[in-house]
Amino acid sequence: MGQIGVGLVGHEFMGRAHSHAWRSVGAVFGPALLPAMAVLAGRTPDRAAAAAARLGWASATADWRDLLTRDDVQIIDICTPGDSHAEIAIAALEAGKHVLCEKPLANTLAEAEAMAAAARKAAANGVRNMVAFNYRRVPAIALARRLVEQGALGEIRHVRAQYLQDWIVDPQFPLVWRLRRELAGSGALGDIGSHAVDTAQYVTGQRLTGVSALTETFIKERPLATVSAGLAAQAQEVETGTVTVDDAALFIGRLSGGGLASFEASRFATGRKNALRLEVNGSLGSLAFDFEAMNELWVDKGGTGFRRVLVTEPDHPYAGAWWPPGHGLGYDHAFTNEIADFLDAVASGTDPAPSFEDGLRVQRVLAAVERSAANGSMYTLVEES
Amino acid sequence: MGQIGVGLVGHEFMGRAHSHAWRSVGAVFGPALLPAMAVLAGRTPDRAAAAAARLGWASATADWRDLLTRDDVQIIDICTPGDSHAEIAIAALEAGKHVLCEKPLANTLAEAEAMAAAARKAAANGVRNMVAFNYRRVPAIALARRLVEQGALGEIRHVRAQYLQDWIVDPQFPLVWRLRRELAGSGALGDIGSHAVDTAQYVTGQRLTGVSALTETFIKERPLATVSAGLAAQAQEVETGTVTVDDAALFIGRLSGGGLASFEASRFATGRKNALRLEVNGSLGSLAFDFEAMNELWVDKGGTGFRRVLVTEPDHPYAGAWWPPGHGLGYDHAFTNEIADFLDAVASGTDPAPSFEDGLRVQRVLAAVERSAANGSMYTLVEES
């Protein structure tokens, strides 16, 4: 069993989740290549060092460029906000490092195209790229894909995909980076809508070919993130800033196989915490999934009623590496599964999926959604790669 | 307690459901006006007579026009396909008969407008009109309306309304009247989409102001209805006809209060039998409903989790007239509730809801959907009344 060095960029939510996965993957999957958690990069030296110590990285740096030249780093894992993805990923690929990059691939279509081009070029030299659409590695989603692939659903007629959260319902919730276009690229659309699009395309094995869209920003001004709630209450005037992204995006479209699809991404769905929901109806059967009950896949055959499959059996995707039947997985396990697949691809010299190309494909959908929304919801074709 | 004579036109599915309700309403609600089930009209004399005998009507006729002149008929209940609604309803209103008419109000916007005009004119003389959007009288839907009206949800951000069935998934299912535009007006859109639209508008108390739409006919040719499945299998060539309505309709739009809404109507959602589903997200809470579990309303307050309310308590709408808590109602009870309200309105000299005007409002949405679908999904305003 060989070893391979890993450098991580970013140590907030995604950095924590990825670290947990890098730490766990060896014991759970016994991969051909064992990761050595070499270095963590973060902008502030003290915070990066503290995070490295806590999350299990051997060293820390305040400059992610250090990772490009270190011999003990063969993989660079990018967990920063979207505005720095392109710069880091392209540099890493050019330096010959395998890259795992958080989603959405980029903040703009141009950036995504540049990243995909860099990935293609690097791939010619055996350098691997992957975009971290983690939900593909939820066992229930992977099983859904398998069932569609096996033809269990027949011809796909309908997809209903929603990603619903409620964490910014309160108008006093501050203007965090995810609400600013210059950092996040878009709002609910890119942050969570991208997952809905990737999951739908992955499970059906089809592409979304055109869309008609509506977007909305319900709360247009919010307190600046730096003002604490307590101070805000006392202050006569709270400084506010403008929300420059969508709060919600709705779109309908057509699939490459002739079916119809509807999508919704919102952080204003009170009571829904992390409801990535997918329904697929085919001529022979149907599937339903809600991430809030992530271990369950609901499967209908021939209209006879939905069966609740607890996706924890040894022959279910990923489940065999974990615990016995009925002993479900949680949010972070999908990252461990994802990294196991990434390591396997690197070890076996194959291209992991979803690739930057897949990430670009999602980006093209997001771009078409924004164009349609800006153009009277006119049906807008998704650009072909 | 007075009596009031009723004449019914049509004795298929809706005629059976309405008859059950006319028969039950007295014992359950003890209304101020007791219905006398005077006469049933059906096109074929023998079949009309047999239906009258079985369904509890005192007499039968093969000509619905007989009802216009009978002294023992003060109410005419129209349960025919949509192509005859306008003619019968307008004649009935002009004859001074109160009219209850099945939905959708009409097959075309022009017909619906003529009906609403006739209704307005008759109303000046105390003649009442009602369109039978029965789902408004499902206790859970009525409770949903009550909660929104009381402000429990705050500002409405999202509506998700779907009406999903699967009875024509099989390409060998024949070309019944509901699949022919000249009889049904439209397909899933008018038959079940109209319910979704009315329910969403009723529960939110808002109007859908514009839509962007996609429609599709998945199976374009079907065996003629007169060919039995057995014969079809034997025959070398089965005679087929063209499906002239939509199999499915998807649309997104905006509500008069500023929220976003998505709609879907399909008879190709394998495994969904009669899933009229509604979700409403507001700034203070949310609601969720699925007719397949019609006695349950799911209510969230402030994002604390959805509570399953079994809508069978004495203080819930309609429930007190029926059985003790937990003893749920079925499909037909909504018709009995509806007719109780209709009789109350007639008895008290008030206008029942939903009126023909409400039916017209739904019709305008359906028309906008068809226009948008025909026009590249362009966002299309719903015409104001």
Add this chain to the structure above:
Amino acid sequence: MGQIGVGLVGHEFMGRAHSHAWRSVGAVFGPALLPAMAVLAGRTPDRAAAAAARLGWASATADWRDLLTRDDVQIIDICTPGDSHAEIAIAALEAGKHVLCEKPLANTLAEAEAMAAAARKAAANGVRNMVAFNYRRVPAIALARRLVEQGALGEIRHVRAQYLQDWIVDPQFPLVWRLRRELAGSGALGDIGSHAVDTAQYVTGQRLTGVSALTETFIKERPLATVSAGLAAQAQEVETGTVTVDDAALFIGRLSGGGLASFEASRFATGRKNALRLEVNGSLGSLAFDFEAMNELWVDKGGTGFRRVLVTEPDHPYAGAWWPPGHGLGYDHAFTNEIADFLDAVASGTDPAPSFEDGLRVQRVLAAVERSAANGSMYTLVEES
């Protein structure tokens, strides 16, 4: 199609439910014998007359004995509290009237035995008897029975049957007749536990052969029923009476086929309104049901996950006589189904089920439960018929 005269005794909850069924059965099922709703008997003349008018009975009487001699009464339907079942049923059977009797069959084992003996004697003369365990006619329960009968579950290992309500949780709820042994026979045990026992025995096709039991009365004194809540609050001393029945009964036991079973009946299960719940686990599959979602049967085959069957398909028990798939039934429909079967049995000269003998079988279980509870929970055999 012939007619048959019916007399009903009692017009409270059960009288209302049965009346609804007698009124509906003709139109829904078109039975060989159409019921003529001849007479309603109630103790107070005025109230009986008012109930007859409202519920659709042609006449009323204050003396149920009148029904014994009326020529227009061939069926006597007993909807009184349990203390009068034996007297009325035996008299009716001896008078040659077919008898439908509410459950539990009687308040004591001795009464039940006398009733079963009278039924056997009358049956020799073609007089039919049936005990109204209505839940057998819920389509989902009937489908469960069918599946077990067909062997879909294999060898039965476990039954879990509960009937949970919460209507007497409040200690101020008054001492109604159901809380007094002299009228009700027992408490939760007889009122709802009897349904759980009958449903379990019916679905499995097996008998409960022995039990070990615990019973409890949580609230031992309650306000007398005649004291209104308002007065009670004002009064310095509210007159109370002693609860003389069980508030809850738990028992475990063995089935004739070698499986284990557990039962619980309680009206103190806060939040459960009418939760008759049944789970059956067999060597090849399992079933689960909850009356609070009465149109759903959950079916597992071989441990592959529970399928939610919406029991509304044409080939499901009773469902074909009602509405299309997905258009569910309510509480009262089971009574209509039951009466349709009763009428069919009378018309065809066969014995309906469940018979008084089946009612006696349940009564023997209730008696064993009470003996075990009084005897240190000692395992107690259910007496063989």
Add this chain to the structure above:
Amino acid sequence: MGQIGVGLVGHEFMGRAHSHAWRSVGAVFGPALLPAMAVLAGRTPDRAAAAAARLGWASATADWRDLLTRDDVQIIDICTPGDSHAEIAIAALEAGKHVLCEKPLANTLAEAEAMAAAARKAAANGVRNMVAFNYRRVPAIALARRLVEQGALGEIRHVRAQYLQDWIVDPQFPLVWRLRRELAGSGALGDIGSHAVDTAQYVTGQRLTGVSALTETFIKERPLATVSAGLAAQAQEVETGTVTVDDAALFIGRLSGGGLASFEASRFATGRKNALRLEVNGSLGSLAFDFEAMNELWVDKGGTGFRRVLVTEPDHPYAGAWWPPGHGLGYDHAFTNEIADFLDAVASGTDPAPSFEDGLRVQRVLAAVERSAANGSMYTLVEES
């Protein structure tokens, strides 16, 4: 932040789960004492060494006694079958090592008593003991406990606790150690019933004071574990052995607060994979939980309907240390939570819970269940400590 050395005994299912937790706890909780994973003990040298390497332990030994004298081991974590718990735990406590021991505490009441006595003695010297009833650390269960403690349920009337699995339904499943009394102590009763008892006692804060029980062994002979399925099919005669434990155990009983409780443990509940289910009904509200949907707690207040609480909010037990709302946890997270609490107790010099004394309390219930089952289900008091 200090360090503390850990030695693990056993590396099968529980050893893997505990290792995952020891590996994760530092990054997730940042405990005052960081564990150093010093040594893994397993009976076979090669297998122990391989397991240590994979699971992250610095060294391995084939003799657990080595751990008693190693200076780099302050905590001994026992993950062996029940037959060795007493020997290892008592030796470890006497050697001054803190002990975390898998459940059930022991195979016999005598062993459990000896262990509790050793724990009491060691505690006087600051040596800590804990029994690993992991389900207490599922956030939903911990929240359930908190709600009961706060009085949200009022007086507890009913507990319904079941632990249902189906992994030995097949009669050809071999005679593994869990089916042999000399190794496992008992069958479903000790393995999973012990969890149901501990969970019920923990959530209610009450003790089970007496029980009436039935147990059964459905399949009395099974193939020996060493015979593979393939060989078995070929062989003319498959060697079998006798199952010496219960396949299922049912019991009902009384709680110290006056409520009634029912329990069931079975591995023959086809379709239930790991269904630890708990329902608690109180005078003011109710709770329901099923481990198969481990992130959900269903909470009723005053009979108004069960609310689905996704137990992933920052103010829910343990959830704040993990992921954002709606990003649920899996089976293994409860072990990490448990070990975090254990380390906190060691660091702060307090006694962790559940203690060996709590484990003994469960053992006394199991012993009473076996006595009752052997004694005609006679109600049997649970011995007081």
